[in-house]
Amino acid sequence: xxxxxxxxxxxxxxxxxxQSSEPPxxxxxxxxxxxxxxxxxxxxxxxxxxEYEVVRPFADFLAANLHHVGIGGGRVxxxxxxxxxxxxxxxxxxxxxxxxxxxxxxVWQRTDVEPILRRWKRGSDEYRSVVFTRVxxxxxxxxxxxxxxxxxxxxxxxxxxxxxxxxxxxxxLGLVNDEDPAASIPGNxxxxxxxxxxxxxxxxxxxxxxxxxxxxxxYFEALAGQRIDELRILLTTEAVxxxxxxxxxxxxxxxxxxxxxxxxQMHLNEEGRASLERFEETAKFDRFxxxxxxxxxxxxxxxxxVQEDLGQ
Amino acid sequence: xxxxxxxxxxxxVSAIIIAFGVVLTALSVRAQSExxxxxxxxxxxxxxxxxxxxxxxxxxxxxVRELRNMISEARDQENVLDTVAFDEKxxxxxxxxxxxxxxxxxxxxxxxxxxxxxxxxLVEFDGDTMTVTKPVHLGGKVLGGIxxxxxxxxxxxxxxxxxxxxxxxxxxxxxxxxxxxALLAEAITRPLKEVIQATRALSEGKPVPRLAxxxxxxxxxxxGAFNEMTRKLxxxxxxxDYLDRVLETIGECLVVTGPDGTITRVNxxxxxxxxxxxxxxxxxxxxxxxxxxxxxxxxxxxxxxDGSAQGLxxxxxxxxxxxxxxxxxxxxxxENVGRARSYVIVAADIGExxxxxQQKDEFVTMVHHEVRAxxxxxxxxxxxxxxxxxGELGERGQELxxxxxxxxxxxxxxVNDILASRKLDSGRMDFRFEKVEMMxxxxxxxxxxxxxxxxxxxxxxxxxxxxxxxVRVDPDRMIQVLTxxxxxxxxxxxxxxxxKVEASRRDQILRIAVSxxxxxxxxxxxxxxxxxxxxxxxxxxRHRSGSGLGMSISKSIIEExxxxxxxxxxxxxxxxxxxxxxxxx
Numbered sequence: 066x067x068x069x070x071x072x073x074x075x076x077x078x079x080x081x082x083x084q085s086s087e088p089p090x091x092x093x094x095x096x097x098x099x100x101x102x103x104x105x106x107x108x109x110x111x112x113x114x115x116e117y118e119v120v121r122p123f124a125d126f127l128a129a130n131l132h133h134v135g136i137g138g139g140r141v142x143x144x145x146x147x148x149x150x151x152x153x154x155x156x157x158x159x160x161x162x163x164x165x166x167x168x169x170x171x172v173w174q175r176t177d178v179e180p181i182l183r184r185w186k187r188g189s190d191e192y193r194s195v196v197f198t199r200v201x202x203x204x205x206x207x208x209x210x211x212x213x214x215x216x217x218x219x220x221x222x223x224x225x226x227x228x229x230x231x232x233x234x235x236x237x238l239g240l241v242n243d244e245d246p247a248a249s250i251p252g253n254x255x256x257x258x259x260x261x262x263x264x265x266x267x268x269x270x271x272x273x274x275x276x277x278x279x280x281x282x283x284y285f286e287a288l289a290g291q292r293i294d295e296l297r298i299l300l301t302t303e304a305v306x307x308x309x310x311x312x313x314x315x316x317x318x319x320x321x322x323x324x325x326x327x328x329x330q331m332h333l334n335e336e337g338r339a340s341l342e343r344f345e346e347t348a349k350f351d352r353f354x355x356x357x358x359x360x361x362x363x364x365x366x367x368x369x370x371v372q373e374d375l376g377q
Numbered sequence: 378x379x380x381x382x383x384x385x386x387x388x389x390v391s392a393i394i395i396a397f398g399v400v401l402t403a404l405s406v407r408a409q410s411e412x413x414x415x416x417x418x419x420x421x422x423x424x425x426x427x428x429x430x431x432x433x434x435x436x437x438x439x440x441v442r443e444l445r446n447m448i449s450e451a452r453d454q455e456n457v458l459d460t461v462a463f464d465e466k467x468x469x470x471x472x473x474x475x476x477x478x479x480x481x482x483x484x485x486x487x488x489x490x491x492x493x494x495x496x497x498x499l500v501e502f503d504g505d506t507m508t509v510t511k512p513v514h515l516g517g518k519v520l521g522g523i524x525x526x527x528x529x530x531x532x533x534x535x536x537x538x539x540x541x542x543x544x545x546x547x548x549x550x551x552x553x554x555x556x557x558x559a560l561l562a563e564a565i566t567r568p569l570k571e572v573i574q575a576t577r578a579l580s581e582g583k584p585v586p587r588l589a590x591x592x593x594x595x596x597x598x599x600x601g602a603f604n605e606m607t608r609k610l611x612x613x614x615x616x617x618d619y620l621d622r623v624l625e626t627i628g629e630c631l632v633v634t635g636p637d638g639t640i641t642r643v644n645x646x647x648x649x650x651x652x653x654x655x656x657x658x659x660x661x662x663x664x665x666x667x668x669x670x671x672x673x674x675x676x677x678x679x680x681x682x683d684g685s686a687q688g689l690x691x692x693x694x695x696x697x698x699x700x701x702x703x704x705x706x707x708x709x710x711x712e713n714v715g716r717a718r719s720y721v722i723v724a725a726d727i728g729e730x731x732x733x734x735q736q737k738d739e740f741v742t743m744v745h746h747e748v749r750a751x752x753x754x755x756x757x758x759x760x761x762x763x764x765x766x767x768g769e770l771g772e773r774g775q776e777l778x779x780x781x782x783x784x785x786x787x788x789x790x791x792v793n794d795i796l797a798s799r800k801l802d803s804g805r806m807d808f809r810f811e812k813v814e815m816m817x818x819x820x821x822x823x824x825x826x827x828x829x830x831x832x833x834x835x836x837x838x839x840x841x842x843x844x845x846x847x848v849r850v851d852p853d854r855m856i857q858v859l860t861x862x863x864x865x866x867x868x869x870x871x872x873x874x875x876x877k878v879e880a881s882r883r884d885q886i887l888r889i890a891v892s893x894x895x896x897x898x899x900x901x902x903x904x905x906x907x908x909x910x911x912x913x914x915x916x917x918x919r920h921r922s923g924s925g926l927g928m929s930i931s932k933s934i935i936e937e938x939x940x941x942x943x944x945x946x947x948x949x950x951x952x953x954x955x956x957x958x959x960x961x962x
């Protein structure tokens with residue numbers, strides 16, 4: 066998710082009948098045949114309208130299946146930055162938050178949310194990034210990137226930016242954002258620019274606009290195509306969960322469990338699969354194979370290298 | 378089926394119009410198709426050019442994401458099948474899709490070569506597809522380009538639609554053309570039909586309407602010529618009805634036969650005279666109606682070589698065996714060269730005339746026997762008295778005898794003239810021709826008339842002569858004519874005057890001129906001078922006229938002798954009778 070300092074936009078749109086943001090329903094409310102409780106899903110995006118249109122049906126579907134725990138409606142809150150989302154969660158105005166591992170861990174570490182499930186997005190449960198260069202670039206290792214320029218994708222992309230940047234940084238390279246192609250990069254630093262598109266990154270490397278690039282490893286071969294032989298992979302990051310579901314702990318264990326159960330079952334029925342498909346091609350939700358703490362440990366370790374990028 | 382003029386005109390003009398329409402429609406469709414093709418091509422080229430212009434910056438910045446968005450939008454354009462952006466090496470950067478399966482693939486060698494060396498459009502056609510390649514250059518550097526595949530399939534549909542519309546319009550125009558042709562044909566043939574109807578009416582003898590001359594073209598000229606022809610026909614010919622009325626009006630019998638004598642037409646006079654109906658006569662042969670002359674089977678056998686005959690007397694064989702004397706004239710008609718003749722026989726009933734002739738003969742016989750013989754006896758007796766045979770008469774007695782003698786002689790001349798005239802009329806006068814000298818005949822006639830001239834105190838002067846000139850005449854009849862002319866001149870000459878007699882020759886014609894100084898012949902009588910019993914009513918003439926037969930007899934005789942008799946006269950001056958007779962060499 067993008068986080069821009071100048072965007073403090075918070076969009077709160079109720080998908081119910083004009084109900085405002087209310088505290089989460091209590092256990093007693095589950096006895097209500099027509100519960101008044103509202104489940105609020107939070108999301109970070111620079112395109113709140115589109116984001117709302119994507120998330121709202123999912124919120125409605127989920128709420129409709131949580132009547133037994135007092136949830137009668139769904140609501141979507143779109144924040145313009147991750148720090149604003151942290152604020153929303155802290156204030157209890159958001160109950161459920163789903164994002165890439167770095168934002169999720171960032172929020173996890175600052176609020177009372179708990180990562181409960183993985184979200185399979187676009188067919189994959191986890192992903193990794195590759196850092197690559199031209200075979201004829203003379204760069205044999207990431208160490209050789211010093212004084213050179215690398216292209217990342219979008220500033221809020223985990224696979225295109227956060228993860229490779231964190232990996233490079235953890236390898237001891239100092240990275241500096243340098244959008245001026247004519248400027249010289251100090252020999253002990255790696256300058257980086259945003260290509261804003263994985264395809265751009267590939268072409269920029271091939272055409273030697275930059276010395277190296279980083280893209281989602283799943284797309285690398287497709288992007289390289291028949292020119293894959295002209296490329297050399299310098300680094301492949303460890304696999305991280307594709308997407309993480311965090312729930313506010315103060316909802317209470319019964320509601321949290323009900324949400325978890327509902328999410329885990331959605332892909333098992335047709336109506337649920339349809340709703341998942343509309344929700345950014347989500348295949349299913351599942352539990353962390355080794356537990357959230359272990360599966361997200363690497364992210365926790367790398368997060369300091371990109372914390373500034375997330376928290377701005 | 379045989380088409381009439383109108384049908385042929387309609388077919389011909391329609392064929393021309395339809396053929397013209399087909400050619401025009403085909404040309405129009407072709408032109409429209411070309412125009413559509415060019416428009417479609419131009420749209421494709423323009424679209425490619427615009428996209429290329431917009432992609433210059435992303436190409437320069439190598440912003441494939443932006444290029445992808447642009448190409449994606451281009452793919453959504455109408456008729457665009459495919460679009461790719463390629464780099465300076467001819468490798469595909471993006472085809473506008475997220476998957477972008479042709480990424481890095483080379484475009485065609487020809488397109489790449491073109492893009493490398495030119496800034497112009499490269500247009501390639503493959504079936505219904507047009508591929509346009511537009512290189513993108515920046516400051517002389519090749520950035521790459523846009524290659525757009527454009528569907529021309531819509532063109533075929535548009536062309537088919539155009540052809541259908543053109544066919545419909547063509548069909549409408551063809552229909553209009555056929556109608557126009559029909560109207561034109563009607564306009565052309567209607568006057569011709571009127572001419573045909575008028576011609577039929579003309580041939581059937583019906584009233585022929587005057588044709589309207591509506592136009593100044595050949596058709597109008599034809600109508601005008603027809604009107605002129607019918608006008609001239611009316612002026613120069615008679616209708617069958619008119620001719621029938623004429624034929625029925627004339628009293629003579631009219632019979633028309635074919636070349637073999639078969640009767641094809643008769644008038645009512647024939648039926649009346651023969652007592653046989655027209656239906657019965659038609660188809661008969663004319664030899665059954667008219668008796669053939671002696672030695673011939675049919676009257677048609679007795680015709681002249683030209684098929685004519687005049688004054689042929691025969692009899693018409695009427696019903697019951699009655700023979701009606703008729704005088705027939707025959708004329709041959711040959712309507713067209715080479716066609717068989719037909720004959721027109723006109724027969725006049727001469728029964729009445731023959732009866733009159735018989736009565737005249739009976740009268741003449743009576744005069745001859747009952748008047749001339751006694752008169753001769755009377756003259757003889759008076760002559761004896763005048764000669765003193767019965768004794769000397771006193772002066773009064775001699776005077777009376779002279780009167781009796783003069784009147785008896787006058788009566789004798791009258792009787793002789795009547796007998797001579799009758800003989801001439803009936804052709805029974807005998808002529809005994811012989812070659813004689815002319816002058817003695819003149820002198821003899823003068824001598825014979827001298828006593829008569831003396832009695833009128835008139836004398837003759839023979840002023841010129843033709844001595845030795847010979848003529849072949851009956852001398853007695855010649856003398857009779859001369860005597861008659863001389864005595865006539867004496868009778869009209871004043872007392873104590875001279876009758877001049879001149880004989881002359883010109884071109885072997887002898888002319889005897891007898892001139893008096895009488896009152897001249899009145900103008901209103903000059904045409905009757907040679908008619909029998911003609912006598913002028915003029916005061917000077919009544920007491921000078923004779924029997925009124927003399928000049929008539931003279932004319933008949935001189936014509937029988939082969940000559941002519943004429944006169945020149947001037948009232949108050951005198952008259953000269955001229956007798957011309959061929960000289961016999």
